Each structure stands twice: as structure tokens, then as C-alpha cells.
Amino acid sequence: MPAITNHEHGISTVDTVYDRPQQTSAHIIVEAGRAAIIDTGTSPGVPRILAALAAKGVPPERVDYVVLTHIHLDHAGGAGLLISQLPNAVLTVHPRGARHMADPSRLVAATTAIYGEETMRRIYGEILPVARGRIVETPHEASVRLAGRELVFLDAPGHARHHVVVLDTRSGHIFAGDTFGLSYRETDRDGMQFVVPTTSPVQWEPDAHHASVDMILARRPGAIYVTHYGQVRDGARLGADLHRLIDAHRELALACRDTGPDRAARLATGVRDIVLGEAARQRWPLPREATLALFGVDIDLNAQGLAAWLDSLG
Ligand SMILES: [Zn+2]
Numbered sequence: 001m002p003a004i005t006n007h008e009h010g011i012s013t014v015d016t017v018y019d020r021p022q023q024t025s026a027h028i029i030v031e032a033g034r035a036a037i038i039d040t041g042t043s044p045g046v047p048r049i050l051a052a053l054a055a056k057g058v059p060p061e062r063v064d065y066v067v068l069t070h071i072h073l074d075h076a077g078g079a080g081l082l083i084s085q086l087p088n089a090v091l092t093v094h095p096r097g098a099r100h101m102a103d104p105s106r107l108v109a110a111t112t113a114i115y116g117e118e119t120m121r122r123i124y125g126e127i128l129p130v131a132r133g134r135i136v137e138t139p140h141e142a143s144v145r146l147a148g149r150e151l152v153f154l155d156a157p158g159h160a161r162h163h164v165v166v167l168d169t170r171s172g173h174i175f176a177g178d179t180f181g182l183s184y185r186e187t188d189r190d191g192m193q194f195v196v197p198t199t200s201p202v203q204w205e206p207d208a209h210h211a212s213v214d215m216i217l218a219r220r221p222g223a224i225y226v227t228h229y230g231q232v233r234d235g236a237r238l239g240a241d242l243h244r245l246i247d248a249h250r251e252l253a254l255a256c257r258d259t260g261p262d263r264a265a266r267l268a269t270g271v272r273d274i275v276l277g278e279a280a281r282q283r284w285p286l287p288r289e290a291t292l293a294l295f296g297v298d299i300d301l302n303a304q305g306l307a308a309w310l311d312s313l314g
Contacts, residue, residue, distance in 0.1 A: 004052050005230060007223065009171035013230040014052040016041025016078070018123060019297065022185050022229050024074050027175055029168065030056055032147035036065040037089075038166060038175045039227050040078035043125040049078075050085060063089045064146055069177025070163040071097040072200070073111045073124055075227055080104070080128025091130050092144060092153070095137040096162035101130045114201060114304065138164055156216070158209025159198060165216060174221040179212050180235075181242050182228045186294055187284040194282045195238045196275060197246050198228070200301035202308040206250040213242050241278075248274050253306040263310075267303040275299060 003015035003022075010030040018024040018041070026049050027038040035058045037049060053063065063086040068076045071093065079101060083089055093101055100107045104127045112120045136144070138153035145151075152167040159178040166175040174180075181195035188194070197209065216224065217239045223231050224238075232238060252270040256263050272292065278284075279291045286294065 003048075004055060007231050009168070009173065011168070011171065011173065011225070011231075012052070012056070013225065014049055015229075016045030016048050018042065018045070018074060025225075025227055025229050026052075027225050028052060028056065028058075029146060029149070029151075030058060031149040031170070033058065033062055034147045035063045036067055036144075036146045036151065037063060037082070038067045038225070039069055039075040039177065040066060040082045042074060042077040042123060043081045043127065044078075044123070046078040046081045046085070049082060060086050061088050065089060065144055065151075066091045067151070067166055067175070068093045068097065068101070069165065069175060069179075069227065070094065070160045071100050071107060072160065072178070073107065073127065075177060076101065077124050077127050080130050081126070083130055083134060084128060090134050090136045092136045092138045094153075094155070094162040094164050095139055098135050098137050101135055102132045104129055110202070114301070154215060156212040157203075158205055158207075158212040159200070160203045161205075161208075162203075163212075165212070167219060167221075171223070172219070172221055173223045173225065174216055174219060175225045176216060177227055179209070180216060180224050180226050180232070180238070181245075182295075182298060183226050183232045183238070184229055184294055186286060186290075187279070187282070189283055189285050192282075193232045193234065193238065194278070194284065195226075195232070195242055195245075196278060196295070196298070197242055197249060198298060198302065199246075199249050199305035199309070200298075201305040204305040204309050206246050206309070209246050210243060213239050213246070245274065245278065249302065249306060253310050256306075257310055257313075264303065264307060267306050268299060271299045271302045271306070
């Protein structure tokens with residue numbers, strides 16, 4: 001039985017697992033017996049989504065959409081395998097991402113460059129292409145209807161240029177992918193949730209990221225779903241924290257701009273200190289070592305993303 005968290009409005013979070021439980025999720029919206037799946041996790045996680053659909057009594061032929069917030073492989077790596085199991089579903093993706101889902105070879109190469117061969121094999125498994133005819137591109141303000149329930153796609157660059165967030169008009173909730181940061185349930189304290197932005201390579205842009213966070217907040221969503229991990233509420237408070245932490249990342253990067261061969265190490269130490277500083281500020285209920293273990297991969301990725309941003313400045 002997969003780990004499913006049921007929310008209001010027919011929305012649920014499915015744990016697709018990655019390195020550990022409660023790290024990476026897919027979301028399912030069920031409306032009048034039909035379903036949309038938002039983000040897919042990796043190929044090895046796909047059976048968890050299919051089991052969750054079965055547990056909800058939704059047969060594979062009643063899934064209409066597989067929606068990608070963006071094509072980073074922890075969100076989209078399982079899309080080809082998943083859609084091969086869903087005879088009537090189409091895949092929605094930002095126009096910049098579509099060709100990489102039809103031919104994932106460049107995406108696989110880029111991801112291997114970031115994570116290495118061993119992790120690629122162990123975590124991502126096989127990445128299947130999606131037939132071009134089953135891909136629907138979703139430019140800004142495009143929408144689809146799930147049994148009449150309108151899902152609107154909004155361009156949300158910042159974490160990645162090909163990122164969309166999805167507004168569910170029925171609930172007013174927003175599926176934010178990575179745009180609204182990482183919010184691991186292990187850091188929750190006294191019913192409060194916390195966030196850390198993800199600046200992973202290679203398209204992080206702080207100004208665009210601020211603007212996309214504001215775009216989400218402007219809709220005043222009652223809940224926001226983040227891939228890492230699940231539903232968050234209290235968007236205004238979390239959004240203010242995101243803005244502050246995006247600025248902290250930008251300032252760190254700029255301070256490391258001319259540090260030569262030490263740059264990567266300084267960025268990694270700096271991101272680690274931002275995370276530990278946030279843990280102290282918000283009194284996360286975790287010892288230091290557990291905090292570093294929880295964010296270990298993210299600290300490395302954020303540091304790599306800051307380096308890529310600095311390189312893009314020339
Ligand atoms: Zn991402």
C-alpha cells in the first residue's frame with residue numbers, strides 16, 4: 001500500500017519516494033471519477049502512483065492528464081513509464097520542455113552530469129520517451145478541463161525557465177512543483193511548516209524566482225502543494241521566508257563570485273550555513289546532524305545552481 005495523504009477537494013499526495021520516504025511526491029486530483037496526476041517522480045516510483053489510483057478506485061483508462069510542473073527528472077523521470085500505463089492520458093508540459101520529454105537523451109545526459117552515473121541508475125532507472133502525439137504544450141494561461149474542473153497553467157520561471165505552476169480553479173489551490181521551495185515534514189514544529197528555496201542547476205534566476213513566488217501569493221491559495229513534500233498552508237508567511245532566503249542565496253553567490261578555485265566549496269559551506277541558520281531561527285525539531293542529512297543533497301544542488309547562475313552572469 002503506497003503512502004497516500006488525502007486532502008480536501010479530491011486532492012491527495014502520493015509518496016513516490018526518492019532517496020527516502022516523504023522526499024518526493026506526486027499529486028492526484030480526482031473529479032467525478034476521472035483523475036489528473038501532477039508530477040510523476042522517477043520511474044521506480046511509478047508503481048506507487050498506479051497503486052494509489054487503484055486504492056482510489058480510479059482505473060488507468062480514467063486518467064486524463066499527467067501534468068508536469070517542470071522536467072527535472074525527480075518530477076518527470078517517470079512520465080514516459082507512467083503514461084505508457086494510462087491509455088487515455090495526455091502529458092502536459094511547458095513548451096520549453098516538450099521536446100525533452102519526446103526525446104529525453106539530453107535531459108538524461110544533463111542529469112547524469114549533476115548526479116553521476118551510479119545515482120542515475122540507482123534512483124532514476126530507465127527514462128522512457130513520451131510519444132509526440134500525446135504531449136500537450138501549456139504556455140502561460142493555457143488550461144485543461146478535468147471532468148469540467150479547470151486547471152490553469154501559469155509560467156513560473158525562477159527555479160527553472162520551463163516551470164509552470166498549476167492553479168486548480170475549483171479549490172483555488174496551487175500546485176507549485178519546486179517554485180515554492182522545499183518543505184519537509186520532518187522540520188514541522190507545533191503545526192507550523194517551513195520552507196527553503198531550491199536553486200538547483202542550471203536555470204535558477206533570483207529575480208524571476210521572487211516574481212513567481214509573488215504570482216503564487218497574489219492568488220491567495222488556501223493551500224499550495226510542493227513536490228518536496230506535500231501540502232503547505234500559511235502561504236503568506238512561507239512566501240515571506242522564501243523571499244528572504246532567495247535573497248540570502250543571491251547574496252551568498254555574489255560574495256563568492258571571484259573566489260577562484262575555492263568557489264564551489266565556499267558556496268556549499270554558505271548554503272549549509274543558510275540551512276542551519278534557518279533551522280535555528282525557526283527552531284526545527286531536529287538535531288544539527290539530522291538537519292544536514294535531511295538537506296544533504298539539496299545543499300549540494302543549491303550550491304551547484306548558484307555556481308551556474310554566477311557563470312550565466314559572465
Ligand atoms: Zn526542479
